[in-house]
Amino acid sequence: MKNITFLTALLLLTVGLWAQTPISGTVKDGKGHPVRGASVTIKDSYDGATTDSLGNFHFSAADKGNFILLITNIAYTTVELPVSLTGSPLELRIVMKEQLSELRAVTITAGSFTAGDAKRGAVLSSLDIATTAGSNADITAALKTLPGAQQVGEQEGLFVRGGAGYETKQYIDGTLVNNPYFSSVPDIASRGRFSPFLFKGTVFSTGGYSALYGQALSSVVLLESIDLPEKSEVDASISPLLAGIGTQQLSKDKKSSWGGSYNYVNVDLYFHAVKQVPDYFRTPQFHNGDFNFRFKTKNGGMIKYYTTFAYNDLGLRRQDYDSLNMKDAFSLTNHNWYNNLSWREYLNNGWKMDLGASYSTNLDNIGQQVQNASNVKIAFPDTVFWMNSKTFNVDQRQDLSQIKAVFDKKLGALSAIRFGTEYWYAFNNQKYRSQAYSIDTFYKFHDNFNAVFAESDIYLTNELAAKVGLRYEHSTVINRSDLAPRASLAYKTGQYSQFSFAYGIFYQKPENNQLFYTTNIGFTKATHYILNYQKMTHERIFRVEAYYKKYEDLIKTIPINYFYSTFNNSGNGYAKGVEFFWRDKKTIRNFDYWVSYSYLDTKRNYLNFTESMTPNFAATHTASIVMKRFFTKLKSGVNVTYSYATGRPFYNFFLDGNKYDLTASGKTKDYNSLNLSAEYVPQLGSKTAKSWLVLFASVSNVLGYNAVYGYNFSYSGQYRQEINPPAKRFYFIGCFLSWGIDRSQDAIDNNL
């Protein structure tokens, strides 16, 4: 009996080979478009087919009975279909549901430029920032070549879309940086404190940014520090202007690293070679040290600590603008210490946690006095009180401590919710000494600032995504709260093209020098509406963005007398404009260029403005063209940047008792600047090189164009003096060395 069963089984097995069931049909997606390359399979058998470009398939199945038909394609959700194979032909119509995928999904681009090496949708890479001519590896200077930013040269900061420099804030790993620039001298912009090489990603948001950030009316620059260096190395830099040494040590298991560096800048030699307009009686000097450690946690999280200490000192004399026989001598000493600790951790069930803490303290000792032709201090009678106001000392300190926690949970493939809180404790004090009257005035305030925020990324399909957020903020110094909604939407119109829209309300505390006088003022407010179209392939990017921004509750100055003012929130304004960006790496081999253009129409009534006026930092038309060409044969690269801006308005306000009168106004001439830089990398491609050398040279404003940023007016208003850069051109040459051993190549070479 058993034998017969076996025989039957054997027989059946053989018979099965002949009775085939033809299966055919089509596979389409939800919109009725054919799905090409979908695999149609009888589960656990070899039988099946792949769909053609019309979504058609056909094959024959050898086995009989009930089976599962599997339809798979990487971009779609797998379909499992029970089928009964009897030998009679099967005709199937299959509909597959598209899967959300990061690679195919739309990204929200309204208002933001992403720079970074790993990021999708990046507009600039870290190296782009360093090799933009005229930037000299200053992040802010490179971002100025993007649309939305003004070519302001007399103050540091990014002036974005009709916003003042202080309306742009910088964040490192989620926490605010209180003093991102070196302390500056009036009418001369200073550099940023942080090197672009510290960061793997930079987002420059020109508006409509996420609810995770606040206290910036116009714009945020989000800097994300690198996790671990690629290898251990020692670096040195030498230039007539600076000398530096540093190291990065990566542990053998590549799970932790530490590093430190020290730089010293002294421009004495340079100022002897290149004449400066101001008379520097204390040569600018900068000492800068930093240290970091980073390590990976068990679950792939990351803990990073970065600290930097800086000291700088300088003193300079310039022509006094009330008397041609006199000079204003200004001196500055600054100490700054910045600390940032962050912890990113992956928790269970798709949760992610980002904790951040930072502490910074900044100390400025500033002095100014009016001197005669022999550089001797002059005293004035009370009748020329405006001259007395130019002789003073200011000692000020700004401390900021922060903690921030953000929790993030993935919902489905791409959607996510995010929420968190942050707390800032700010302490600011200032001692102002009027030399003429020997009076010391002390100002100080503390602020406990708290924010709670939540945000959700909602992906409806690969084509349609939304981000909705809400942020609550409270500041104790002004004892005010606000509620800031944010929303953005993106819709993909083609494989490479998309529209995005962003809306948001943004609040910002009044500035320190206003809070010193009164705390009975509220948040300033801006509402943004942004519409963006972008078409982006790997080698070409085209963007157009139009925006409207409404300013409310801006700070107005209410003068009481020449020396004393108070403030209220009666100011307002608007900004609107259109911007274009085009980048192309494709048309000409080894040649990469981008072009930005911004049109801006803005007016505001704030501070001492007598009516709604275009602020003096706003040019109607701004354009930049950045070009980079690398010559592999010469192992060198040449970079050119040309920037242009139409003239900016300037005003002179005269304080008449307790109100301002507009006594002069006009427009500066157009701004032009052509910058060049070149790098030479002699060891490029050398397999045996243990040390690397980069020679770098740059010239800013090659054509020697005389830039006029505005005017300083004498008290009488009869005389005006141009605000110019301290020298027409800026030259830099430097040599950067690094010693590091990359062993990845050795294993292969040893086998040759």
Place this chain on the structure above:
Amino acid sequence: MRYSFLFLALLTAFTAAAQSDKYTQAMQKNIALLDSAKTIDQLQSLAGTFERIGDAEKTQWLPYYYAALAQTFVGWAPETKDKDANAQKIDAYLSKAEAITKNAELYAIEQMKLTQQMLVDPQGRWMSYGQQASAALTKGLADDPSNPRLYYLKGMTTFNTPAQFGGGKDNAKPLFEKSVALYKAAQPKPLYPTWGRKEAEDMLAKCQ
């Protein structure tokens, strides 16, 4: 009882042989088809076929390897515009193969996949994809120091890198020589990959 045991043993042996024979035949047939495939549709279809064989067999890495290889050939075609999306498909096959084993042949596929992604934007992607591609070669050679395909791929990368960057004909030549020598000495197991010999010989001729 004894008979039925014998029968059972015989039957098991028979079906196993039939099964493995079916596998070998299907593989041989489709490997031959892959060697002669010309269009993207043919390659795509073969990738699907190999995946089906792999899914049915469950313990064989070679079907997935060939599926990934066919998909890699799709990636080299200029008509394939979105190399990242194609790389995602290659990855899907590779990860199925790697769940069974991880070896030099799979590293070779990984290297090609990463190279295709790197070539999308060599300047921008060299640091990420380029480095990962060379790491894949290193790992592959650590697994099998006499794999001729890895030397061929290393030769190709070197050949296509400008001489100033340590590439060019002269630097590529010893790699192709080594590759060709290894192809001559190679004694691949049945169904194991053999591709690349002619390509390596042609490249060596170009370097002369």
